Amino acid sequence: MESSKLLIISTIGQENHEKATLPFVLATASQSLDVEVVMFLQSSAVVLAKKGEAEKVRAEGFAPLGELFDTFMDMGGKLYLCSPCIKERDIAPGDLVDGVQIGAAGTLVHEVMSADSVVTY
Numbered sequence: 001m002e003s004s005k006l007l008i009i010s011t012i013g014q015e016n017h018e019k020a021t022l023p024f025v026l027a028t029a030s031q032s033l034d035v036e037v038v039m040f041l042q043s044s045a046v047v048l049a050k051k052g053e054a055e056k057v058r059a060e061g062f063a064p065l066g067e068l069f070d071t072f073m074d075m076g077g078k079l080y081l082c083s084p085c086i087k088e089r090d091i092a093p094g095d096l097v098d099g100v101q102i103g104a105a106g107t108l109v110h111e112v113m114s115a116d117s118v119v120t121y
Contacts, residue, residue, distance in 0.1 A: 003034065003035075003036070004035050004036070004116040004117070005035070005036040005037075005038065005114065005115045005116050005117075006027075006030050006035050006036070006037050006038070006115060006116065006117050006118075006119065007037075007038050007039075007040065007111050007112060007115035007117070007118045007119070008023045008026060008027055008037065008038070008039045008040070008118075008119050008120075008121070009039075009040045009042065009108075009118065009119070009120040009121070010023040010039065010040075010041050010042070010045040010120075010121040011041075011042045011043040011044065011045050011120075011121065012043075012044065012045055012121055013043070013044030013045045013046070013047045013048055014044070014047060014048070014053070014056060014057055015044060017057045017058060017059040017065070018059040018060070018062070019121055020045065020048060020057050020059070020065060021057060021059040021062045021065050021068065022059075022062075022121060023039065023119075023121045024039075024065060024068035024069060024072055025062060025063075025068060026119065027039055027068075027072050027077060028068055028071050028072055028075065031071075031072065031075040031076070031077060032075075037072070037077050037078070038077070038078045038079075038080070038111050038115065039072070039077060039078070039079045039080070040079075040080045040081075040082070040103065040107075040108055040111060041079065041080070041081050041082065041085075042082040042085050043082070043085055046081045046082055046085045046086050046089065046091065047089060047091070048065070048069070049079065049081055049096050049097055049100045050091060050095050050096060050097070051095060051096065051097055054066045054068075054069040054097075069097075073097075073098075073099050078101070079099065079100045079101065080100070080101050080102070080103040080107055080108070080111070081096070081100055081101070081102050081103070082103070082104070082108075083102045083103060083104045084104065086102065
């Protein structure tokens with residue numbers, strides 16, 4: 001497969017375990033095919049990047065989200081969190097797992113324009 005970049009935007013958090021897990025399933029599958037993957041979490045999805053929160057999400061038929069999250073990061077995935085979304089939820093940078101980055105609309109626009117494909121959840 002030719003080198004390419006996929007941007008995944010997710011807005012679903014712990015309120016729906018299956019929809020919270022699916023973006024990470026796609027991300028890790030894409031990484032296994034040597035696709036560069038960038039994820040941007042918005043809305044309630046930002047909570048998944050708090051220490052210990054992804055481990056609470058388990059969707060029937062899928063690997064636990066905590067494992068998928070770790071695999072995504074270990075395989076070099078880039079993960080951005082919506083800065084207004086974390087502020088709204090009183091999430092401090094120290095509450096977040098290692099390796100995540102905080103971005104606003106400008107960051108998202110840059111990632112959208114530089115990606116070969118964009119998928120939203």
